[in-house]
Amino acid sequence: MRIKHHLPVALLSATAATFSINVQAEEPIQPIQPVKEINLALAELGKKLYFDPRLSKSGFISCNSCHNLSMGGTDNLKTSIGDKWQQGPINSPTVLNSSLNVAQFWDGRAADLKEQAGGPIANPGEMASSHTLAVDVIASIPGYVREFTLVFGGEEVSIDRITDAIAEFEKTLVTPNSRFDQWLLGDANAISQYEQEGYELFKSSGCVACHNGEAVGGNSFQKMGLVEPYQTNNEVEGRAAVTGKDADRFTFKVPTLRNVEMTYPYFHDGEAETLTEATDIMGRLQLGRKFSDDENAKIVAFLKTLTGDQPQFLMPILPPSVDATPRPQPFD
Amino acid sequence: MRIKHHLPVALLSATAATFSINVQAEEPIQPIQPVKEINLALAELGKKLYFDPRLSKSGFISCNSCHNLSMGGTDNLKTSIGDKWQQGPINSPTVLNSSLNVAQFWDGRAADLKEQAGGPIANPGEMASSHTLAVDVIASIPGYVREFTLVFGGEEVSIDRITDAIAEFEKTLVTPNSRFDQWLLGDANAISQYEQEGYELFKSSGCVACHNGEAVGGNSFQKMGLVEPYQTNNEVEGRAAVTGKDADRFTFKVPTLRNVEMTYPYFHDGEAETLTEATDIMGRLQLGRKFSDDENAKIVAFLKTLTGDQPQFLMPILPPSVDATPRPQPFD
Numbered sequence: 099m100r101i102k103h104h105l106p107v108a109l110l111s112a113t114a115a116t117f118s119i120n121v122q123a124e125e126p127i128q129p130i131q132p133v134k135e136i137n138l139a140l141a142e143l144g145k146k147l148y149f150d151p152r153l154s155k156s157g158f159i160s161c162n163s164c165h166n167l168s169m170g171g172t173d174n175l176k177t178s179i180g181d182k183w184q185q186g187p188i189n190s191p192t193v194l195n196s197s198l199n200v201a202q203f204w205d206g207r208a209a210d211l212k213e214q215a216g217g218p219i220a221n222p223g224e225m226a227s228s229h230t231l232a233v234d235v236i237a238s239i240p241g242y243v244r245e246f247t248l249v250f251g252g253e254e255v256s257i258d259r260i261t262d263a264i265a266e267f268e269k270t271l272v273t274p275n276s277r278f279d280q281w282l283l284g285d286a287n288a289i290s291q292y293e294q295e296g297y298e299l300f301k302s303s304g305c306v307a308c309h310n311g312e313a314v315g316g317n318s319f320q321k322m323g324l325v326e327p328y329q330t331n332n333e334v335e336g337r338a339a340v341t342g343k344d345a346d347r348f349t350f351k352v353p354t355l356r357n358v359e360m361t362y363p364y365f366h367d368g369e370a371e372t373l374t375e376a377t378d379i380m381g382r383l384q385l386g387r388k389f390s391d392d393e394n395a396k397i398v399a400f401l402k403t404l405t406g407d408q409p410q411f412l413m414p415i416l417p418p419s420v421d422a423t424p425r426p427q428p429f430d
Numbered sequence: 431m432r433i434k435h436h437l438p439v440a441l442l443s444a445t446a447a448t449f450s451i452n453v454q455a456e457e458p459i460q461p462i463q464p465v466k467e468i469n470l471a472l473a474e475l476g477k478k479l480y481f482d483p484r485l486s487k488s489g490f491i492s493c494n495s496c497h498n499l500s501m502g503g504t505d506n507l508k509t510s511i512g513d514k515w516q517q518g519p520i521n522s523p524t525v526l527n528s529s530l531n532v533a534q535f536w537d538g539r540a541a542d543l544k545e546q547a548g549g550p551i552a553n554p555g556e557m558a559s560s561h562t563l564a565v566d567v568i569a570s571i572p573g574y575v576r577e578f579t580l581v582f583g584g585e586e587v588s589i590d591r592i593t594d595a596i597a598e599f600e601k602t603l604v605t606p607n608s609r610f611d612q613w614l615l616g617d618a619n620a621i622s623q624y625e626q627e628g629y630e631l632f633k634s635s636g637c638v639a640c641h642n643g644e645a646v647g648g649n650s651f652q653k654m655g656l657v658e659p660y661q662t663n664n665e666v667e668g669r670a671a672v673t674g675k676d677a678d679r680f681t682f683k684v685p686t687l688r689n690v691e692m693t694y695p696y697f698h699d700g701e702a703e704t705l706t707e708a709t710d711i712m713g714r715l716q717l718g719r720k721f722s723d724d725e726n727a728k729i730v731a732f733l734k735t736l737t738g739d740q741p742q743f744l745m746p747i748l749p750p751s752v753d754a755t756p757r758p759q760p761f762d
Contacts, residue, residue: 149500158495158511168481168748175760179490183515185761360750372753408747415740416500418692421704425695428507429517 126301126310129279130195130272130356130406137266139249144267146245146414147260152235154225156181157426161218161264165193167409170360171271176368177332181226188334189368192361194409195354197269198313204350204366206319207340211265216257229257235424236260241417273357273406281403289403296400299393304385314355314404322348322366325386328379332367359402373398458633458642461611462527462604462688462738469598471581476599478577478746479592484567486557488513489758493550493596497525499741502692503603508700509664513558520666521700524693526741527686529601530645536682536698538651539672543597548589561589567756568592573749605689605738613735621735628732631725636717646687646736654680654698657718660711664699691734705730 147153151160164178164186165171171192173179178186188204196202202214218224219232227235236242237255247253249263278297280288289297300306309315319337322328328348337349350366358364363371370376377397381389389397419425479485483492496510496518497503503524505511510518520536528534534546550556551564559567568574569587579585581595610629612620621629632638641647651669654660660680669681682698690696695703702708709729713721721729751757 151498151501152506156511157507158505163490166483168746169483170750173483173490174751175489175758179488179760183760362751371757374753410744410747412742413745414500415742418502419506419694421706425703426507428511428515 125282126306127278127282127314128312129282130198130274130276130312132274133270133272136270137249139245140263140266141270142267142414143242143245143249144263144265145411146242146416147236147264148267149414150416152416152419152423152426153219153227153232153260154181155227155231155426156225156428158428159225161193161215164190164218164224167193167271170194170357170408171196172361174362176363178224180224181222184223186223187332188366189363191353192357193268194271194273194361195313195316195356197272198311198354199316199351200318201351204334204353205337205340206351211268212261215261215264215268219257231424232260233257235419238423239417239419245417271409273408276356276404276406278400278403279406289400292396293399293403296396296398297403299389300397300400303381303387303389303393305380305397308352308384309355315352316354318352319346319349320352320384322350322383324384326383328383330367330369332369334366336366355401355404357405357408359405373401377401457614458638459610459614459646460644461614462530462606462608462644464606465602465604468602469581471577472595472598473602474599474746475574475577475581476595476597477743478574478748479568479596480599481746482748484748484751484755484758485551485559485564485592486513487559487563487758488557488760490760491557493525493547496522496550496556499525499603502526502689502740503528504693506694508695510556512556513554516555518555519664520698521695523685524689525600526603526605526693527645527648527688529604530643530686531648531683532650533683536666536685537669537672538683543600544593547593547596547600551589563756564592565589567751570755571749571751577749603741605740608688608736608738610732610735611738621732624728625731625735628728628730629735631721632729632732635713635719635721635725637712637729640684640716641687647684648686650684651678651681652684652716654682654715656716658715660715662699662701664701666698668698687733687736689737689740691737705733709733 148161151157151163153160159181164173166173171194173190175190177188178190180186191204197211200206202208202211203217208214208217216229220228233255243253243255246255246259250259277288281294300309308318308320311317322336335347337346338344340346358373362373363369364373364376370379374394377394378389381387381394480493483490483495485492491513496505498505503526505522507522509520510522512518523536529543532538534540534543535549540546540549548561552560565587575585575587578587578591582591609620613626632641640650640652643649654668667679669678670676672678690705694705695701696705696708697711702711706726709726710721713719713726
């Protein structure tokens with residue numbers, strides 16, 4: 099944008115601000131913003147740790163095992179597989195755009211990405227290591243120690259620094275430039291008439307009450323089964339496990355709908371296999387509304403416009419263990 | 431190289447050949463040659479399939495799970511983890527430079543990479559799928575069908591085409607430009623005096639009898655425990671399982687020593703945790719020679735010069751399943 103030099107600064111800012119929010123101002127969904135203020139060296143270290151199965155007791159499970167960046171940041175399983183093939187209690191939420199969440203995990207028990215990253219490492223049903231062992235492993239590896247020294251200005255390896263780095267990498271995992279965002283940003287042809295009708299239905303029928311904002315969700319906790327109770331054999335309690343309040347039973351963080359075409363199956367229990375099924379159940383249980391086949395198809399078509407550019411990066415090469423590195427224990 | 435036009439063709443060829451093998455002509459190890467004649471679109475499809483856990487019954491295990499390209503093309507476990515956490519019978523050999531092997535698997539039961547790729551998919555102890563199911567899954571995914579059509583000129587998905595693509599990707603996984611290869615190619619300072627002494631010992635003590643050629647191994651089958659029997663609780667028989675000959679018991683393909691610093695633990699049973707231990711055992715059992723600590727350290731120092739440039743590539747994004755795609759069955 100060309101700027102005339104004699105305009106006062108205050109006026110300039112106001113003009114720029116008005117211009118930048120012009121297109122999407124009236125919509126309840128905003129385009130995903132590009133990532134800013136990333137510490138690249140810290141994120142690069144975090145990428146290695148994210149892919150490193152030595153953070154697990156078995157040496158087999160990494161963050162990427164259940165939040166697979168080739169598959170929409172999920173494992174595409176109903177519930178996840180943990181150490182010794184234990185069946186996890188809940189569906190792995192996508193790591194994509196997770197920096198936009200109000201809190202982490204389905205029940206919001208971690209305040210942010212950094213706090214979240216420490217959880218699975220030490221969870222006996224997931225990576226089954228401990229923070230002490232994870233630190234011992236990483237601190238034994240000269241290639242890591244050099245990188246910690248470079249990034250943190252000192253060679254100390256701690257769970258605080260490990261999770262700092264993983265969180266910084268995860269902050270880079272946003273998916274801008276979906277067709278829907280292109281439409282929000284002014285390209286009227288980026289989505290079809292049919293998809294736009296789906297979006298109108300998505301708004302008019304009330305889905306947007308919870309699925310809004312940059313991530314189309316992720317910014318509030320809501321009861322699963324608002325109008326009609328949700329039937330499931332899954333025993334997870336939701337937010338009640340955090341707040342201790344009975345009223346919060348079956349209350350979960352509203353999942354993001356960004357890249358939802360890639361993050362099947364759906365719901366905290368993974369019981370909805372398809373977007374058609376998920377849309378139907380949501381309509382009935384949350385809105386008291388039975389979508390017709392045509393309405394459902396239109397909403398699903400809209401949802402598929404939310405797939406953004408997937409993070410593109412070089413597969414990391416991990417620094418090798420040395421003789422002193424504690425060995426993985428997959429079968430003990 | 432400038433060539434005088436009046437030289438006869440025969441002489442030209444001889445001169446060029448003499449020149450190109452000049453440096454390494456006397457050495458029993460040759461530099462890894464750059465990959466030629468790769469079908470890039472086929473390799474790109476193969477990369478997706480290599481990383482796709484939907485080729486397993488569980489939806490959790492991909493080729494990369496046990497031949498992890500972040501970790502020297504191995505899982506760095508004694509023996510591998512298969513479907514439902516089954517303990518594999520043998521150490522996962524590295525996929526790096528595996529195109530240079532005389533045959534595939536420790537016992538050479540597959541003639542080439544393509545034949546190998548079909549094995550783990552249908553092995554009940556590994557990926558536990560079947561060729562029929564794997565084909566059904568891939569053929570149900572529109573993103574794959576389009577890519578098969580582009581690459582093969584027709585939309586048919588078959589196990590033949592799936593393994594063709596995986597093998598083509600694997601052919602790209604060579605690791606040229608190790609410090610040792612730089613030395614072979616004329617950079618006298620690429621390895622230290624100490625490392626060079628290790629190489630001289632490696633040759634003079636006889637290691638090079640089996641570990642030679644471009645891959646420093648991989649080109650012959652040899653008995654494990656030639657001078658002194660190898661003691662192990664591992665029940666794998668080796669080449670005898672292929673040939674049916676009792677004389678081939680405990681005969682295995684000689685593993686490549688390329689990137690050996692990254693491919694721990696060692697031997698078909700993964701029982702040697704460190705290079706020092708592996709070198710000591712090899713000296714005693716194969717050569718009847720007890721290396722002194724200093725000799726052992728020198729050989730290990732030489733072995734660490736064999737780490738080449740690791741394959742660098744963008745992590746693939748997998749085309750999503752659709753409603754008709756057979757679902758993974760991790761817990762049935």
